[in-house]
Amino acid sequence: MxxxxxxxxxxxxxxxxxxxxxxxxxxxxxxxCFLLLRVADVVAARAWLARVHVTSMADLDTKQETVLxxxxxxxxxxxxxxxxxxxxxFSAEFVAGMAGDAARSRRLGDVGPDxxxxxxxxxxxxxxxxxxxxxxxxxxxxxxxxxxxxxxGAGFDVLTSLETSDMKGHEPxxxxxxVSQPSIDWNxxxxxxxxxxxxxxxxxxxxxxxxxxxxxxxxxxxxxxxDGAQDERAAALLPRAADRPNAYDSGRNGxxxxxxxxxxxxxxxxxxxxxxxxxxxxxxxxxxxxxxxDGSPLVPLQPQRIPGVGExxxxxxxxxxxxxxxxxxxACPIGAHVRRANPRNGDMAEGRTGLxxxxxxxxxxxxxxxxxxxxxxxxHRLLRRGREYGRLLSxxxxxxxxxxxxxxxxFLCLNANISRQFEFVQNAWLQxxxxxxxxxxxxxxxxxxxxxxxxxxxxEFSMPQGGGVAKRVAALPRFVTVRGGGYFFxxxxxxxxxxxx
Amino acid sequence: xxxASVLPVEVPGLRVLLETMNLRPGFADxxxxxxxxxxxxxxxxxxxxxxxxxxxxxxxxxxxxFPDAPIWLVFLGDCDGDGREMVEAxxxxxxxxxxxxxxxxxxxxxxxxxxxxxxxxSVSPAxxxxxxxxxxxxxxxxxxxxxxxxxxxxxxxxxxxxxxxxRNTLIAEVARHGPLPSPRPPTPxxxxxxxxxxxxxxxxxxxxxxxxxxxxAIPFLAILRRRETRDAVIAPRPTPAHVAELALRExxxxxxxxxxxxxxxxxxxxxxxxxxxxxxxxxxxxxIYTRGRLARVGTIHFAxxxxxxDRRRLLFLSNYDGSLDSYMxxxxxxxxxxxxxxxxxxxxxxxxxxxxxxxxxxxQGFKNYLRRHQLPTEVxxxxxxxxxxxxxxxxTRIREGFERSAMSDEEARAWLALI
Ligand code: HEM
Numbered sequence: 001m002x003x004x005x006x007x008x009x010x011x012x013x014x015x016x017x018x019x020x021x022x023x024x025x026x027x028x029x030x031x032x033c034f035l036l037l038r039v040a041d042v043v044a045a046r047a048w049l050a051r052v053h054v055t056s057m058a059d060l061d062t063k064q065e066t067v068l069x070x071x072x073x074x075x076x077x078x079x080x081x082x083x084x085x086x087x088x089x090f091s092a093e094f095v096a097g098m099a100g101d102a103a104r105s106r107r108l109g110d111v112g113p114d115x116x117x118x119x120x121x122x123x124x125x126x127x128x129x130x131x132x133x134x135x136x137x138x139x140x141x142x143x144x145x146x147x148x149x150x151x152x153g154a155g156f157d158v159l160t161s162l163e164t165s166d167m168k169g170h171e172p173x174x175x176x177x178x179v180s181q182p183s184i185d186w187n188x189x190x191x192x193x194x195x196x197x198x199x200x201x202x203x204x205x206x207x208x209x210x211x212x213x214x215x216x217x218x219x220x221x222x223x224x225x226x227d228g229a230q231d232e233r234a235a236a237l238l239p240r241a242a243d244r245p246n247a248y249d250s251g252r253n254g255x256x257x258x259x260x261x262x263x264x265x266x267x268x269x270x271x272x273x274x275x276x277x278x279x280x281x282x283x284x285x286x287x288x289x290x291x292x293x294d295g296s297p298l299v300p301l302q303p304q305r306i307p308g309v310g311e312x313x314x315x316x317x318x319x320x321x322x323x324x325x326x327x328x329x330x331a332c333p334i335g336a337h338v339r340r341a342n343p344r345n346g347d348m349a350e351g352r353t354g355l356x357x358x359x360x361x362x363x364x365x366x367x368x369x370x371x372x373x374x375x376x377x378x379x380h381r382l383l384r385r386g387r388e389y390g391r392l393l394s395x396x397x398x399x400x401x402x403x404x405x406x407x408x409x410x411f412l413c414l415n416a417n418i419s420r421q422f423e424f425v426q427n428a429w430l431q432x433x434x435x436x437x438x439x440x441x442x443x444x445x446x447x448x449x450x451x452x453x454x455x456x457x458x459x460e461f462s463m464p465q466g467g468g469v470a471k472r473v474a475a476l477p478r479f480v481t482v483r484g485g486g487y488f489f490x491x492x493x494x495x496x497x498x499x500x501x
Numbered sequence: 502x503x504x505a506s507v508l509p510v511e512v513p514g515l516r517v518l519l520e521t522m523n524l525r526p527g528f529a530d531x532x533x534x535x536x537x538x539x540x541x542x543x544x545x546x547x548x549x550x551x552x553x554x555x556x557x558x559x560x561x562x563x564x565x566x567f568p569d570a571p572i573w574l575v576f577l578g579d580c581d582g583d584g585r586e587m588v589e590a591x592x593x594x595x596x597x598x599x600x601x602x603x604x605x606x607x608x609x610x611x612x613x614x615x616x617x618x619x620x621x622x623s624v625s626p627a628x629x630x631x632x633x634x635x636x637x638x639x640x641x642x643x644x645x646x647x648x649x650x651x652x653x654x655x656x657x658x659x660x661x662x663x664x665x666x667x668r669n670t671l672i673a674e675v676a677r678h679g680p681l682p683s684p685r686p687p688t689p690x691x692x693x694x695x696x697x698x699x700x701x702x703x704x705x706x707x708x709x710x711x712x713x714x715x716x717x718a719i720p721f722l723a724i725l726r727r728r729e730t731r732d733a734v735i736a737p738r739p740t741p742a743h744v745a746e747l748a749l750r751e752x753x754x755x756x757x758x759x760x761x762x763x764x765x766x767x768x769x770x771x772x773x774x775x776x777x778x779x780x781x782x783x784x785x786x787x788x789i790y791t792r793g794r795l796a797r798v799g800t801i802h803f804a805x806x807x808x809x810x811d812r813r814r815l816l817f818l819s820n821y822d823g824s825l826d827s828y829m830x831x832x833x834x835x836x837x838x839x840x841x842x843x844x845x846x847x848x849x850x851x852x853x854x855x856x857x858x859x860x861x862x863x864x865q866g867f868k869n870y871l872r873r874h875q876l877p878t879e880v881x882x883x884x885x886x887x888x889x890x891x892x893x894x895x896x897t898r899i900r901e902g903f904e905r906s907a908m909s910d911e912e913a914r915a916w917l918a919l920i
Contacts, residue, residue, distance in 0.1 A: 468917030
């Protein structure tokens, strides 16, 4: 692939216009809640959106006691009276919504008990218009929330409030979470598409996570552009479009936010692991996830640095690896959650192999054809910013527990192209029963276990063994159920004022 | 493949009739009463598509028009052996249903001789790709059954058993209870000879191409670059309604269908470039890419390119594993050069440089372009739902290992890992 067009801007300079969530998950602000709102009084709702203080990336240069972030759905924009032409300029997935049509639900695996009609929120009258995310220091959320809800007044109704709990960096099954994240190339230093990308890299173009900047194809992702001559408000409020004269960009500095409430059956998970591996369920659970409970990888680290890994030594210890040293999938099963969610592939499965090797691979004569079936990672990365809810049980408590106290993840990720990033990962890699040449299995952790049309199972999990026959666990029950979800747009601060009409 | 024109007034009725063949939108019932696909044991894939081109307006970019462009009904079957024999079998065994369908075509009357009519409306592809040349439907089914039998024969606790011993136990078990794959018929001599001829042709073409290429390279590139910089790019986002029609028919099985239709750029330069390239690609799919992969793409079962209307328009049909997003990902990230070679000769394709660069690398423009040219496949049949090319590939390797008389310990372990 040819190198990127360097005239397309790659560096994000308008830091005061980008919502802070793109820069941080606000770890020290351990209390958080996500308010899902519906427009009640349009005038009041617009007025609130126009004046509310939204924390920006630049604000994080100083310590923040509280943080507020706002995102809108397409339904919300319609309810607020945003120009329909602008709404239609957003991506088709966003305009249709996560639960917008049966074909999308089928692709995401939202069928059977996961189908939108069973969700607590996210569908029909329970589709949110806005998402307001509140973060505060321990003990400070209640007051902050009261203040915000008070200021919203009659503008919005609270459809539901998603509470979160601090599990000290773990998710409810007990694994350390948030271990691997893409590093964002904020300064546009890397030219995507060079020979270096034949190997896996973790420094990803800003345009994969923020609209208006160069993406991994060296281009600007489609977004609504407004003609300045026809829309004075746009000219007054919005940033200029980088690729068209006299035009304004209502996507710039914003991004898409995917939210899914994923309920986890923690007792069921640990009981299943114990039943399949009575002597010690932990290694099996770690194979299912693809990392150890403490977050360390199952495959050996490599001596060579990986671009974008290793700002600190802790990161290197957890992320300086790819799966090329485990071609037979013995250390980490190919079907493990993290190996699916990020196969750590470069543009060519075998990485840089010299001119002849590269030519052979391009023409289809790679030695490891199985690895070459998997798409390159850099086009399918997600910036995860979810938070947990419920109470964290120890493994022993989970195994003994009879009732299921609800617990799970408010899975939240940011990406500039929902179909190429979130939907691709969810569909092709997690729910996909064809991933990496596997058969009969989807993600052992999050799979919906729905059989194929033919009745064939998708609920197995296989672990290749050096001795020959793979170890298999059959008939895994479902561990994760979707309770709600939506596609939101997390606009730039100026665009928020514009979109709010 | 059979293609016949349909009058616009007939199209809605035809669509309704075709839909009656389906279990799910676009997804054929193998036992439907019109064409009982499941009864044809040499048939891998089949489809009915109506080529009602929504992009004729793009021709105005070149100041031309195609006002009386016909609407085609296409009936395609990917089968083992000779395609003419397949047509014979359809005409013989599915006559009443096919008559009802073809009655919507302009020149089909109740008195028409179906067999003759189908032969006279047969069109051959310019380029054809088969994932694994010579793997028959029978092989696919028997190999899948063999895999299932071996899997079932695995001891619950394999224990620390030598691989060779375990392999022998499994083989003995399956040999006792079956099902055993039937012996493969020898490769027909005629096919071997033809293949030899094609290889000779390939070498000859290569030898001629070098001097001719050198001779025409400069004028060719000069014309090409001029066109490439001036040709209009027409890749707006497809309408939500169009996308919904297509998505409605996708993602029921692990494999999906793809049908796309478009106009070749007017003028002899593009036409002959395209004809030569498709010929070359066809040679490579017959000689080189015959074992599981088309260049770097391993997910395509069958694909073909077919000219229509005196080569004014081109149809592309394929059957691929996974969802459209992964297919597009393969196209863009693995074989952009190959798609550019062919599709850049179609009107509206994203701008290329030197035929192979650019083009599909305009990710969103390319996706828009393909989606916009895609047409709903009214009826689609696959003989072995649930199986991907990588399943077929693995099952073939299992069978080969099963039929081997002896194996080293390492080979036996690799073979056991497949099960
Ligand atoms: C309740 C459901 C889920 C649980 C319990 C879960 C758990 C985990 C855990 C424990 C890790 C390893 C730690 C880390 O690398 O941060 C991880 C990684 C990851 N998960 Fe999930 N996850 C869930 C759902 C999802 C979903 C729905 C997606 C995407 C659609 C996803 C995408 C990822 C990605 C991209 C990684 C990082 C992989 C890497 O870069 O190596 N997860 N998840």
